[in-house]
Amino acid sequence: MNWNNPFTKLLEIKYPFVQAPMLGVTTPGMVAAISNNDGLGSLPVGGLSAEKTIELIRKTKALTNKPFAVNLFANEYETPNSDEVTAMEKFLQDFSKVNGLPYQKESVENYSFHSYRELIGILLNEDVDAVSFTFGILDDESITALKEKKITLIGTSTSVEEALLLDEKGIDIIVAQGIEAGGHRGTFLTSEPLPKIGVMDLVPQVVKQVLKPVLAAGGISDGRTIKAAFMSGAQGVQIGTAFITSDESAAVSSYKSAILNASETDTVLTKSITGRWARGIKNKLITEIENAGIAIPAYPVQMHLTTPLRSYAMHHDNPDFISLWAGQSSGQAVMKPAAVIFNDLVKQAEDLS
């Protein structure tokens, strides 16, 4: 199969397969494994500090000379409603107590969510090949600065309207994230009601309206689904869940087990964990926050509020109280080195040609 197309040309990569950025799961080792095997790894740095971002980029560069993308969160802050924050904190404290978990409350001032604007200068200095982003669109100044450095820009859309806006802003490559995808929705125009478009409907409709290469995200788990995505008009695919169980993944063991054992009906869309819509395997944390019936503070505040619980649970490898982000094809995952998973996907797709 000839994988040459405007997307692979733009990035000078062989395979139009992107490893999805998964904050808390993706490591420099995972990114490098994909890029070294001629796909495009994605290093997530959304919300991280400048120092941490530099460290991660350099770690990744130490492991690969090939192109990879650095992924930003392009959202703007929403001022949290302090009554809602107080109520949620109280709930989480009680909830932690009942479940025998410590809850070390952080003060709002200590929340360490950094705007992508703090990172643009670093990306320019560190000479990265591509910058991908989600939750919004970078501001015009950042877009201009990155484009002047010939950095390829990859934006995320969940509706035709969002894709058209990315196109209009001159973004080079447009990810169409179907509702099957695991983790956070990239939605940034209207999130209530959330667009819930299947990748099979979204990709062809976006392809019809934009001239830029479109990458299909969501539902891609094997050679067949890769080929189907290309058939539906995509010039590339973005794959996340399949790499959560890779050796290079930072996911704790119980998270990996949950992925391997999940059926296609086990994931839900929820705002409960971070305040933004995301797809994950339903566990006690999601169920109890949703059942509490109290308002969920906006992202990233809710994310910070659940962090103490999730950090403790992660440390103790307890899947009941962590975020088990996962797509609808989780059960198809395998535990192998990322390079083996990646090359097997390539081979499956090529064997179908």
Added chain:
Amino acid sequence: MNWNNPFTKLLEIKYPFVQAPMLGVTTPGMVAAISNNDGLGSLPVGGLSAEKTIELIRKTKALTNKPFAVNLFANEYETPNSDEVTAMEKFLQDFSKVNGLPYQKESVENYSFHSYRELIGILLNEDVDAVSFTFGILDDESITALKEKKITLIGTSTSVEEALLLDEKGIDIIVAQGIEAGGHRGTFLTSEPLPKIGVMDLVPQVVKQVLKPVLAAGGISDGRTIKAAFMSGAQGVQIGTAFITSDESAAVSSYKSAILNASETDTVLTKSITGRWARGIKNKLITEIENAGIAIPAYPVQMHLTTPLRSYAMHHDNPDFISLWAGQSSGQAVMKPAAVIFNDLVKQAEDLS
């Protein structure tokens, strides 16, 4: 492109393209147009009387000698909660009054929903080629009787578990209905929470587990999506929304306009109109019943309760108070004869080969 496969062989049809059964929209003329052009038309008779069923089958047979499927609702009745029914009736009466519509209440005894069991004898007598069904699985006795007459059976699944059950019961062909699909969900095992699996995830997972031919339903709107469905493992596709705007459709003019003008984000999943989960374009009827915050009686009771309103609105071509069932690719539809729409889909798919 060679369309020969176990599915087309079984039905002795040329193109593995099924026109989805759409009660209230599909007419004998639509079914015949598809079958005469070597696809498989589907005649919906779910809930209809024996007399009406015979009439529709004979009308269709007068228009085509080719195979078509007759579609049944395989659900069991749920006893309605009479307090819920009373409350909903009261709400709908008030709602009708406020909106200047008459509401001629039917007594529950007059509800004319017929069990599929009343129709099996007719299907055996009328020498139909195929029987498709949704909302459940036909009882063993019906399956045996239909199979003895060499009638091909086509069941509907919305999860791997449902597909496995259909397979186990010896159903010949299995539809995998992705969440993109318009109209009622075929879900019959666990409907709360409703499985919401994208067709791109559902088809390959079902294909991996059953040996029977699998048809992809949901999201199929053009040559690309047809090819993508086959690539993902399907041996056929079922297409509904594309035919709502056909000349042979019974949809009123304002319903057709709503389909043509819908964007991919305009449909919602709702139980408000019939008591069963279904996807349609959001209108006043859905919004106000959902906002009422009262319990929705189970299907088919809620369907009967909203019928007076919907019949009146349909008669007056008022899209605010009818069911605008539609899939997520509604905006791709065109107003043409069903045969032209069908042949154009075939041509688009063949041109991509």
